[in-house]
Amino acid sequence: MAGNGTRPRVGVVKLTSCDGCQLAILDLEDELLAIAERFELADFPEATSNRWSGPFDVLFVEGSVSAPEQVERLHELRARTTTLVVIGACATAGGIQALRNWGDVTDWGRSVYPDPSLLPVLDRVTPVSEHVKVDAELRGCPVSTDQLREFLGALLAGRRPFLPDEAVCLECKRRGFPCVLVSGATTCLGPVTRAGCGAICPAFGRGCYGCFGPREQPNVSALVAQFERIGLSADEAGRRFAGFTNGAEPFRAAIPIEGAARPAAAASEGGDARN
């Protein structure tokens, strides 16, 4: 991996998002200046007025695909990038805004904007991977700075990053927190959610809300049944999954939405014809 000289040439770009995941890069306060020495931060509009349109050795992409021009832009960027890394729940699963996939975008627009027909938005909010090949992903809403640090270090060392796929439960047990689901009868998505945050919600005595998305082969239906056992209706139990990673299967399949058709499976309308 080499940029112009010997430093990898890095870009940080955003699609539709809150800017929090690229801010997480700037939140690496102790390492930021070292990162700027080891990597060439060639394009990072939030942090520098220097601009670079590619090629990139590594490109970090934040945000969901929500507007037509973002699809074009993604394809152009992909063509100029060696390693494309998606960061955060919006880029990896569509983010909270993917909830609008359950409704009619025009109705949603009308609820916020005077004239929704003018909104240049796609019918569906999608993750980056529905449009272009993704080489790596960092989960979370927002991504964890620990995982960013690990990922950047692994890039420099030329090794695989260590990004555990275990459940939040394991982090929670290691930190010695009492189980909020068992002892507190609180709805907690920890058993089906990927670790990475440090189990911060159980640390505050509340249930995990799944912002790192599903771990491999989660047993969502068993957890929904547990939520019903502690007194939630089926609807309330399913709605626990309508959060920041609602677009990720199998969380998506567990969400009941009254009076609206479930969105068609991935790559229906609004998908990208070039895929």
Place this chain on the structure above:
Amino acid sequence: MHATDERTYHVDELTRVEGEGSLHLRVRDGEVVEARLRIFEAPRFFERIVVGRTPDEVIDIVARICGICPIAYQLTAVHAFEHLFGVDVDPQVRSLRRLLYCGEWIESHALHVYLLHAPDFLGLPSAIELAQLDRAIVERGLRLKKIGNEILTIVGGRPIHPVSLRVGGLYRAPRPSELAGLRRELDEARELALETVRMVAAFDAPAFAARRLLVSLRHPDEYPMNEGRIVSSDGLDLPAHDWEDAFREEQVEGTSALHARTHGGEAYLLGPTARIALAGDLLHPLAREALAASGQADELATNVFRSILARAVELVHATAEAAELIDAYRRPAQPAVAWQPVAGSATWATEAPRGLLFHRYDVDEAGIVRKARIVPPTSQNQAAIEADLARFAPTVLDLPHEEATRRFAQLIRSYDPCISCAAHFLDLRIEEAPQ
């Protein structure tokens, strides 16, 4: 007949701002005919996303409007619901919430002053080049930012999208011993903030004076953060939940962005400059002294290029207040009190780092949100930003095109616009500027 001299100044994607926006300025025969700060973030429909949700779900959701100021959105919502439901929180919970706001102000202002804004005054593209010139300056900014983030981590769980706030209080209140290390760091942070004031007071700023209508909250005995009455430089004074009585949002021809204005149609300015003008007497004494010692207090009120000084002064305030809050802290017996929903309209305003933020949630008898309105500071500032652009432009038309364009971008950065916040409700008709 003479040939028309028409010039355009255009920046496709503004840099060192939060979110995606463009700048477009058109000048014909020396007169500004168009001055636009365009927002091209795709909308996320937050006002719709929160419909059908419980108050506590809303508090987690609205954080995602902004990665830089999530606490502002969470606190405005939590106060709005508690006001409607008649919830009285423990005074120590109130202190912890104010401590969270101090943390967010420190993190946000340190980010803007050092990483986004300072390079403008030194003619540099970013803090990376600034670090090559003087590493200690950037290290100071990063250290301050880190201490702000540590407040958010200890009291909120993490700096971006904290998890501790709920209606009735907090999910967990820290033990005083957990704040002890932070308390020591805040002594250091206060010194770094004072050094920041001295640094930015020495910057050369372009000469520019514009009297603007300034608006902020004002509280009888605290510098405005989480509550107060809405006041303005022309004498407005009304309860924070009555924002809609004084202001409106309107569609603007050509961009169709919703700009907030007074009912009389006037543009107004929010943020640190307005807060200092309208509530500077309530700043922490150290912050007041630092402002006076800068010798720029008067210029600050009219020259927006000096806004970096206002952020630095508020850094002193927030670091000093955070230390005092910790000194007076006792762990509450319960982190939260029980509450019952009440049907009605939950409204509130707080002071986000970038200025007054207004929320309204219409809820049913079960507390479920049926309708929402969120008015972020940047969308309220947009009309004032464009008016200032038009006023400032004639003073730099003799400069080379590139230099003038750079000054316009610098002017926009002086407002610390948060376009990600603003875009969730702004309309996005994009009209390509003639080049």
